[in-house]
Amino acid sequence: MAQHFLLSAAARTLSLKGIMQMSDDEAHAAFAAIRFAGNGGEAFCPRCGCAAVYAYTVRRIWKCQGCRRQFSVTSGTIFANRKLPIRDYLAAIALFVNAAKGISALQLGRDLEVSYKVAFVLAHKLREAIGAEQIKGRLSGVVEVDGAYVGGHLRQENEAKDRKDRKRGDEAHLPR
Numbered sequence: 001m002a003q004h005f006l007l008s009a010a011a012r013t014l015s016l017k018g019i020m021q022m023s024d025d026e027a028h029a030a031f032a033a034i035r036f037a038g039n040g041g042e043a044f045c046p047r048c049g050c051a052a053v054y055a056y057t058v059r060r061i062w063k064c065q066g067c068r069r070q071f072s073v074t075s076g077t078i079f080a081n082r083k084l085p086i087r088d089y090l091a092a093i094a095l096f097v098n099a100a101k102g103i104s105a106l107q108l109g110r111d112l113e114v115s116y117k118v119a120f121v122l123a124h125k126l127r128e129a130i131g132a133e134q135i136k137g138r139l140s141g142v143v144e145v146d147g148a149y150v151g152g153h154l155r156q157e158n159e160a161k162d163r164k165d166r167k168r169g170d171e172a173h174l175p176r
């Protein structure tokens with residue numbers, strides 16, 4: 001029997017260990033390779049799509065020869081106007097996508113040392129990005145899907161006035 005894909009090395013492409021060992025330059029290069037994968041990893045202008053760009057050596061930004069605008073590796077992505085180091089965003093992606101059963105914003109916040117609010121927004125941006133990508137294409141060949149369940153059981157309404165009534169009712173039904 002063939003080995004299950006998730007047990008193979010091919011399934012371990014984005015490890016937290018690997019990311020946390022990256023220098024700032026390595027993290028930036030890794031992000032750029034993913035960000036500009038559609039252009040063979042070479043930067044292109046997110047505004048006009050022009051591939052003729054100058055790379056600045058001092059700051060990690062580019063300037064488009066077409067529209068003359070500057071852009072960074074995160075311009076035009078969900079990580080634009082970022083506050084955290086690029087490595088932390090890679091780590092957030094790794095934590096998020098490797099959590100097979102999902103990850104709570106509180107846990108993500110603890111792992112990344114950011115507030116609940118920052119982690120919550122980050123997780124939602126990642127979900128939105130995944131959702132936006134999924135709309136684009138149709139899957140083909142052998143497709144395997146993992147499921148996630150959101151919501152489900154509706155809890156009984158729990159209001160203070162009902163609690164009081166229920167308690168009284170329960171007492172009335174106690175065995176004597």
Ligand SMILES: [Zn+2]
Binds near residue numbers: 045047048050067
């Ligand atoms: Zn441009």
